[in-house]
Amino acid sequence: MRAVTVRLAFAGALAAWAGAGLAQGQLESGPLAATATRTDTLREALIRAYQSNPTLESARASLRATDEDVAIQRAQGRPSVDLSGTYTEYLHDRPDSALSPDRQLSANLDLGLPVFSGGTIRNGIRAARTRVEAGRADLRGTESDVFTQVVAAYMDVIQQEALVALAVNNVEVLTTNLQATSDRFQIGDVTRTDVAQSQSRLAVAQGDLDATRANLVSAREDYIALVGEAPGSLAPPPPLPGLPDDPDAATQVALDNNPDLISAVQRAEAAGIDIAVAGAGRLPTLEVVTGGGYQDSLSSVGAAGANQTSTSASAGLRFTMPIFQGGLTAARQRQATALANAALEDVIATEREVIANVRAAYASWRAANAIIESSEVAVAAAELSLEGVRAENSVGNRTILDILDAQRELLSAEVDLVGARRDAYVGGFNLLAAMGRAEARDLGLEGEIPLYDPAANYARVQDIIWDWQRDPDPVARSTRTVDIPSPDGDIPEAASANARQPTPQP
Numbered sequence: 001m002r003a004v005t006v007r008l009a010f011a012g013a014l015a016a017w018a019g020a021g022l023a024q025g026q027l028e029s030g031p032l033a034a035t036a037t038r039t040d041t042l043r044e045a046l047i048r049a050y051q052s053n054p055t056l057e058s059a060r061a062s063l064r065a066t067d068e069d070v071a072i073q074r075a076q077g078r079p080s081v082d083l084s085g086t087y088t089e090y091l092h093d094r095p096d097s098a099l100s101p102d103r104q105l106s107a108n109l110d111l112g113l114p115v116f117s118g119g120t121i122r123n124g125i126r127a128a129r130t131r132v133e134a135g136r137a138d139l140r141g142t143e144s145d146v147f148t149q150v151v152a153a154y155m156d157v158i159q160q161e162a163l164v165a166l167a168v169n170n171v172e173v174l175t176t177n178l179q180a181t182s183d184r185f186q187i188g189d190v191t192r193t194d195v196a197q198s199q200s201r202l203a204v205a206q207g208d209l210d211a212t213r214a215n216l217v218s219a220r221e222d223y224i225a226l227v228g229e230a231p232g233s234l235a236p237p238p239p240l241p242g243l244p245d246d247p248d249a250a251t252q253v254a255l256d257n258n259p260d261l262i263s264a265v266q267r268a269e270a271a272g273i274d275i276a277v278a279g280a281g282r283l284p285t286l287e288v289v290t291g292g293g294y295q296d297s298l299s300s301v302g303a304a305g306a307n308q309t310s311t312s313a314s315a316g317l318r319f320t321m322p323i324f325q326g327g328l329t330a331a332r333q334r335q336a337t338a339l340a341n342a343a344l345e346d347v348i349a350t351e352r353e354v355i356a357n358v359r360a361a362y363a364s365w366r367a368a369n370a371i372i373e374s375s376e377v378a379v380a381a382a383e384l385s386l387e388g389v390r391a392e393n394s395v396g397n398r399t400i401l402d403i404l405d406a407q408r409e410l411l412s413a414e415v416d417l418v419g420a421r422r423d424a425y426v427g428g429f430n431l432l433a434a435m436g437r438a439e440a441r442d443l444g445l446e447g448e449i450p451l452y453d454p455a456a457n458y459a460r461v462q463d464i465i466w467d468w469q470r471d472p473d474p475v476a477r478s479t480r481t482v483d484i485p486s487p488d489g490d491i492p493e494a495a496s497a498n499a500r501q502p503t504p505q506p
Contacts, residue, residue, distance in 0.1 A: 040232040042154055045223075047449055049150045050143075050440055052228040054478035059142040060452055061474075066135040067458045069128040077121040078465060079113045101297035101308075110291040112318075118283030119276055127273040134266035136454050140259035144438045146226070151429045153223040157231050159422040160216035161491045163415060167209040168491075170411050174202040177407075181400055194400040201404045213489025220487035228479040233492035240428040242437060247362040250435055254358045255351070257436030264350040268343035271336070278336040281329035284321040290314065354434065361431040368424035375417035382410035 050056065085107040090100075114121065178198040184190045223231045244250040255261065293312040322329070386406040392398040432438040440451050 039235050041235045042151065042237045043443075043445075045150055045154050045227050045231075046147055046440075046443060047445055048227045048229055049146055050445060050451075051449065052477070052479040053146050053226060054476075056142060056146050057476075057478045059139050060454070063132075063135045063139050063454055064457050064461075066132055067461055070125060070132060070458070070462050071464060073121065073124040073128045074462065075465075076124070077114055077117070079111060082110045084108050084110075103298050104295060105298055106293065106295045108291060108293045110289070113288040114285070115288055115317075116284070116286040118280035118285060120280040123273050123276045123280065127270045127277060130266050130270035130273065132458060134263045134270065137259040137263035137266060139454060140436070140439055141263065143440060144259065144433045144436070147438050147440075147443070148429060148433045150226050151237075152426045153219065153226050154231075154234060155237065155422045155426050156219040157216070157223050158234050158236070159418055160212065160219040161234075162418045164209070164212050164216050164489065164491045166411060166414050166418070167205065167212045170407070171202070171205045171209055173407060174198065174205050174404075177400075177403065178202050190400060197401050197404060201408070216489045216491070217487055224481050224484055224487070228481060230484050230487060237425055240425070240432065243365070243428055243431060244362070244435070247359045250358050250362050250431060251355055253435045253437070254354050258354045258434065259436055261347075261350050261354050264343075264347045268340065268347050271340040271343040274336040275333060275340055278329065278332040281325070281332060282322055284319060287318045287320075289316055289318045358431065358434045361427060361434050365424060365427035365431050368420050368427050371420040372417065372424055375413060375420050378413040379410070379417055382406070382413045386410050 086105070088104045088106075090102055090104075178195070181190055181195050181198045185192065185195050220231055244253065291314050295310045297308045299308055386403070386409075389398050389402050389406040393400070393403055429438060432442070440446065445451065
């Protein structure tokens, strides 16, 4: 019931943010406050990635291949029918015989039906089914990983756009400051040193702006690689639902629901079944066999009136009992036992990793939230400090360098705040992913798009017995990005809002 509530809450929050666009994130009108041509939401980015991400499509195809292992194991327990034919031309010398043909055509039809195989087929099917379950968990994990990367890329673009906006503002402020300092130098109010200090800070700020624009281009390229479409003006993300109150609660949810751990457990179970499959090699097998034959001498028998054709039919049981195989079966079973031991250790290793990841993600998320609070205080204090230094400079109590230092401290605090907001949101989503709650159904995406059902392909292929059935030729389903123009380092004109608008919290 709680999971359903979480999904509905997140779907409602995403829909609300999609409708609101950037309205909640805009500041007062100014040089960076014009409306962008297209606003994208996090929900839209996740949907595009779900429908066209190549990593996710590859994982789905790999699971379809794993589904076929069940059909392959089932086929070994079904009847087999073989037809063989031989045409023989006798070329060598042989004793004269009136009944010896010069040539012969023969055909045989054989049918076999396994009755008992020592458990090889039954256990092979069980192991294959278990590995299908593990593959489905792996697909869940891939989906969660892709969504985590999309969220990080989405927030990276927002962060870098905010940093570019701050860098642009810093250059504008320092440009104005340099002009004012130069004017004051002309009237002898400040020294040449003050002008040089202002020029130096402006040059550094311009270099920082170029670097920040390059980082924005990189962030947009990462977004394109994951989503398959260039980002528009990105709306602020919705609040994250279902985040735990303490790390122990998060850990318990992860132990029950983390797809990587579920996959490891299923693979260990399949490896345990493989021991029985390997051991069946020392047990007897029983098979029903029937056959029919036809021979035709093609009128090549010399004796007049000789029968030129013959037919035969037979049925029986074939019993096979291995007596000595040179230790082959024992070696295979020891090998399977060792692999099962390794799989059990992998379960514990995965469990440890899941616990560590959940606790670390929880700590990072809480720390980022704390950094947001301290950074907001730092920004407010730095703004007040800058105003005071400017006022004191006007009466001669502060130097130009003091103003430049105060401006740099303010910029540093704003950059830290932007980074903390990004880290808090990404950290919160990472925590949801570690808990196994960051997949399409958890995020409520089924309300707008049909979700991939891994059970549908399994149900389709498991009972196919026709040997000539085949699927259509493989075609890539994900979208290519070669035709998407290279992004630039410019920012949507409302991007400065994200630099100052608080990130939604759960």
